[in-house]
Amino acid sequence: MNVNRVRLLCVAWVASMRRFSFWRECTMASAFEEFFKRAVEHEGKVCEDVPGDRGGPTKWGITIGRYADIKGMPVPRRGTDAFYEMKSQLFKLSEAEIKEIYRRDYWDAVRADELPPGMNLAVADFGLNSGPSRAVKVLQKILGNPQTGRMDNETISESHAFDRVELIILYCDERQRFLNAIVTSNPSQRKFLKGWTTRVGDVRRAALAMADKAKDQVPVRATMPKADDPHPPPQAAPTVAGEAVKSKSVWLLLSVAAGKVGDFFFGLGDAATGMIGRAVDVLKATQTEADDAIAPLVSLGERLKLNVGNIALWVTVGTLIIVVIRHAHDKA
Numbered sequence: 001m002n003v004n005r006v007r008l009l010c011v012a013w014v015a016s017m018r019r020f021s022f023w024r025e026c027t028m029a030s031a032f033e034e035f036f037k038r039a040v041e042h043e044g045k046v047c048e049d050v051p052g053d054r055g056g057p058t059k060w061g062i063t064i065g066r067y068a069d070i071k072g073m074p075v076p077r078r079g080t081d082a083f084y085e086m087k088s089q090l091f092k093l094s095e096a097e098i099k100e101i102y103r104r105d106y107w108d109a110v111r112a113d114e115l116p117p118g119m120n121l122a123v124a125d126f127g128l129n130s131g132p133s134r135a136v137k138v139l140q141k142i143l144g145n146p147q148t149g150r151m152d153n154e155t156i157s158e159s160h161a162f163d164r165v166e167l168i169i170l171y172c173d174e175r176q177r178f179l180n181a182i183v184t185s186n187p188s189q190r191k192f193l194k195g196w197t198t199r200v201g202d203v204r205r206a207a208l209a210m211a212d213k214a215k216d217q218v219p220v221r222a223t224m225p226k227a228d229d230p231h232p233p234p235q236a237a238p239t240v241a242g243e244a245v246k247s248k249s250v251w252l253l254l255s256v257a258a259g260k261v262g263d264f265f266f267g268l269g270d271a272a273t274g275m276i277g278r279a280v281d282v283l284k285a286t287q288t289e290a291d292d293a294i295a296p297l298v299s300l301g302e303r304l305k306l307n308v309g310n311i312a313l314w315v316t317v318g319t320l321i322i323v324v325i326r327h328a329h330d331k332a
Helices: 002-043 064-071 081-091 095-110 119-130 132-143 153-161 164-185 187-214 240-244 248-286 292-331
Strands: none
Touching (some): 002 119, 002 187, 064 081, 095 119, 095 132, 119 132, 132 153, 132 164
């Protein structure tokens, strides 16, 4: 009886895994279909070559640059026969061919099947609009990972650890900032900003709806830790002076410099003493008993002659104190 019960449990477990696998495959397929449907709506089922659009000739969102990459050749120079031939080939692509390009070059390029529901739509659409590498870098930036531009296991794992709604909102906000920066650096692109902003808002709403719809369908898994703060406070860069005070060689150099400064000032003091002494001798030689006006100058000269050494000493000490205080401040 116990053996039969175990067998029944094993059969039930295998069946549940098959159902989950089938559900996952259907979910991923429907997620891609949602991405493709919305992307084509935004791009339009048209062939166009809008003046000023850096993408050039485009069919259903597939640019001539992307088509040239697929063909493994550079984009011919506009106005040449080769350019118009490639443009003609691009415009003749069938819906099935375009769909395959969307899946291979945008959906699979960011490993969207492995991202959380809703996040896969947001990342894939950003990749279609601005390049898969850029889309992955923005996600890695939010998660605090190295911005390699290649989707890796760590980025996928941490995207599941993050709250889905919060992650989608942060991601779409970052995408909007990126588009605003394009217009700031190149004002000629302003005419496209309204359409870009509308698209980001639509993708945000659709991604949040997908995340909300999938929250009760995802099997329970172990709780993962909250992702690190995507915007940690910047660490203060070490200052040159701050690092210098840690070096013994720097302190030795400072002591030698202080000695040179002292020698310099004391040398000036000796020279000043000699000059003042000679001036006092001249004053004394010209002084007469009736010439009381010159007496104060003689007295001042005598005092300076006696105190120049002390003045030089205090200037040296003061200089050293200022140097120590400045280095202590930098170290703090």
